[in-house]
Amino acid sequence: MAPALPADPDGVRRPWRLGPRGRRVLDVAIVVVLLLPAPIYAIDEDLASVPLVVAQVVPLLWRRTRPAAVLAAVALATAAQVPVNDLPLHSQLAVPIAVFSAARFGSARVGLVALVLGEVGAAVAALDWTSDVAGTLVDEAVTSFFLTLSGIVVTAWALGTLGRTRAAYVDSLVERADRIRRDAEQRVALAAADERARIAREMHDVVAHGLSVIVVQADGARYAAARDPEVAVETLARIGATGREALGDMRQLLGLLRAEDGTGRSPLPGLGDLPALCEESAAHADLVGLDRPVPPAAALTAYRVVQEALTNVRKHAGPGARAHVSVVVDDGAVEVEVVDDGRGAAAGEPDDGHGHGLVGMRERLDVHGGDLVTGPRPGGGFGVSATIPL
Numbered sequence: 001m002a003p004a005l006p007a008d009p010d011g012v013r014r015p016w017r018l019g020p021r022g023r024r025v026l027d028v029a030i031v032v033v034l035l036l037p038a039p040i041y042a043i044d045e046d047l048a049s050v051p052l053v054v055a056q057v058v059p060l061l062w063r064r065t066r067p068a069a070v071l072a073a074v075a076l077a078t079a080a081q082v083p084v085n086d087l088p089l090h091s092q093l094a095v096p097i098a099v100f101s102a103a104r105f106g107s108a109r110v111g112l113v114a115l116v117l118g119e120v121g122a123a124v125a126a127l128d129w130t131s132d133v134a135g136t137l138v139d140e141a142v143t144s145f146f147l148t149l150s151g152i153v154v155t156a157w158a159l160g161t162l163g164r165t166r167a168a169y170v171d172s173l174v175e176r177a178d179r180i181r182r183d184a185e186q187r188v189a190l191a192a193a194d195e196r197a198r199i200a201r202e203m204h205d206v207v208a209h210g211l212s213v214i215v216v217q218a219d220g221a222r223y224a225a226a227r228d229p230e231v232a233v234e235t236l237a238r239i240g241a242t243g244r245e246a247l248g249d250m251r252q253l254l255g256l257l258r259a260e261d262g263t264g265r266s267p268l269p270g271l272g273d274l275p276a277l278c279e280e281s282a283a284h285a286d287l288v289g290l291d292r293p294v295p296p297a298a299a300l301t302a303y304r305v306v307q308e309a310l311t312n313v314r315k316h317a318g319p320g321a322r323a324h325v326s327v328v329v330d331d332g333a334v335e336v337e338v339v340d341d342g343r344g345a346a347a348g349e350p351d352d353g354h355g356h357g358l359v360g361m362r363e364r365l366d367v368h369g370g371d372l373v374t375g376p377r378p379g380g381g382f383g384v385s386a387t388i389p390l
Contacts, residue, residue, distance in 0.1 A: 023064060027060065027061055027063065027064065028061065030060055030097065031057055031058060031060050031061055034053075034057040034060075034090070034091055034093060034094065035053065035054070035057055035058075037053075037090055038050055038053045038054065038091075041053065041089075048084050048085065049084070049085055049089055052077060052080065052081050052084065052085070052089060052091065053089060053090075053091040055073070055077035055080070056074055056077040056078060056081075056089070056091040056092065056094045056095075057091050057094050059073040059074055059077075059094075059098075060074075060094055060097055060098065060101075063097065063098065063101035063105065064101065064105050065105075067098075067101045067102040067104070067105040067106035067110060068102060068106055068110045068113075070098055070101060070102070071098045071099070071101070071102040071106075071110070071113070071114050071117065074094050074095060074098040075095075075098070075117050075121065078092060078094075078095055078121055079121075079124075082124060082128055086128055086129065087129065088125065088129055092125075095118060095121060095153070096118070096152050096153060096155075096156035097156070098114070099114040099115065099117075099118045099153055099156040099157050099160065100156040100157070100159055100160040100163075101160065102114035102160065103115070103156070103157045103158075103159075103160025103161045103163075103164060104159075104160035104161075104163040104164050104167075105160075105164070108161075108164075111157060111160060111161055111164070114157060114160075115153065115154070115157045118150075118153030118154075118156070118157065119150055119153060119154075121149075121153075122146055122149035122150045122152075122153055123146055123150075125145070125149055126142050126143075126145035126146035126149060127142060129145060130142045130145055188359060191359040191360070192359050192363055195359060195360040195363045195364070196363055198360075213242050214239050214242050214243055217235050217238055217239045217242070218235075218239055220235055221235035221236055221239065269300065269303045269307075270294075270296065270299035270300060270303055271287075271290045271294060271299045271302060271303065271327070271329065271334075272290060273303060274287055274290065274302075274303060274306060274325070274327060275287065277303070277306060277307060277310065278306075278310075278325050281310040281313070281314070281323065282322070282323075283310060283313075283322070283323040283324065283325050283338075284322065284323070284324045284325070285324075285325045285326075285327075286324070286325065286326045286327075287325075287326075287327045288327070288328045288329065289328060289329030289330060290327070290329060292329045292330075294329060294334065294390065295390065297367075297368070298334055298368060298388050298389075298390055299334075301364045301365070301367070301368060301370075301388055302327060302334045302336050302386075302388055304360070304361075304364055305336050305338075305361050305364065305365075305372075305384070305386045305388075306325055306327065306336060306338060308358075308360055308361055309323075309325075309338035309361075309384040310323055310325070310338065312382070312384075313338070313340045313342065313382075316342070316382070317340045317341075317342025317381070317382065318342045321340050321341055321342030321381070322340065322341055323338060323339070323340045324337075324338070324339050324340070325337075325338050326338075331390070332389065332390060333370075333387050333388055333389050333390055334387075334388040334390065335385075335386075335387055336384075336385070336386040336387075336388070337383070337384070337385045337386075338383070338384045339377060339381055339382070339383040339384075340381045340382055340383075341380060341381040342380075342381050342382060358372075358374055361374075361384070361386065365386055365387075365388065368388050368389060369389055370386060370387050370388045370389055371386065371387045372384075372385070372386050373385045373386075
């Protein structure tokens with residue numbers, strides 16, 4: 001099993017890469033390892049090779065940030081070795097490293113220049129290192145050395161090029177994933193804003209109805225107070241109850257934005273409309289306690305949850321799927337459950353055409369401080385369960 005990719009604070013999985021400190025430690029380690037044998041040349045009284053080793057190796061410290069300059073410095077230091085020393089130095093490992101770095105961290109043009117310089121260097125090194133004591137060349141040795149060195153150069157260039165193209169590809173995938181994530185977050189926010197505007201319009205009617213009742217009853221109580229104080233007292237009690245209910249709905253409305261489009265004056269559905277809704281969707285209904293008094297806002301929320309769940313059944317459960325609706329009203333809450341025998345997990349999360357069909361349900365339940373549980377059922381199908389406190 002492949003290891004999980006590390007996640008950013010925003011939860012996005014990204015490819016593992018060395019951090020700035022890790023990259024610096026690796027580059028310093030390469031330079032230190034290549035410099036360790038340098039004192040051996042001084043011990044062997046080959047003092048001229050010591051500065052060559054340093055000049056070939058030290059530029060590798062900047063191979064990531066300045067690959068072209070490092071390639072030029074290593075190439076010049078290697079070329080300076082030809083008139084000084086006819087034998088290879090261990091520090092010439094810096095050449096394939098510089099070629100790799102130019103192809104990996106530079107542009108494609110810099111990588112091609114590195115390949116050409118590496119091939120030229122392989123040819124020069126093969127000629128310089130294979131001359132015999134008399135100064136003549138052995139063709140077989142020259143060819144063998146050149147092919148070996150050329151193979152090392154080509155391999156380093158190919159690995160660097162592959163690393164550069166892969167990094168560019170991965171970066172493009174990460175950028176695309178970030179763009180998709182931002183787009184999805186924006187669509188969720190827009191869907192939530194639309195649903196909040198819809199809730200605000202509907203609850204506006206709920207609160208407006210309560211306030212209208214208060215105004216009418218208050219006018220009646222004012223006229224009745226002089227003739228029949230008992231009627232006035234009863235009316236004032238009803239005004240208080242209606243006002244508390246309207247105030248509760250208004251508190252739930254706080255924080256929601258009201259859209260300006262639409263009048264929102266059409267009759268609002270409630271629990272009494274659930275039988276017709278279930279019949280329209282050919283869903284089996286088990287409705288208990290619909291005749292109990294329920295605040296209009298909570299009744300409207302229960303209706304909308306059932307409506308959205310049945311819409312998702314039609315859209316995603318597949319042909320022939322049947323839904324079962326259960327609504328139970330008791331003294332403390334309205335319990336809503338809508339399940340189907342459709343495709344379940346194969347259908348994924350229901351959506352409303354924008355990929356966020358459950359956003360509206362969650363928004364409505366959050367207004368009331370309720371709970372929403374959705375997901376595939378163990379026995380097949382999909383389930384929506386909501387609790388609306390009263």
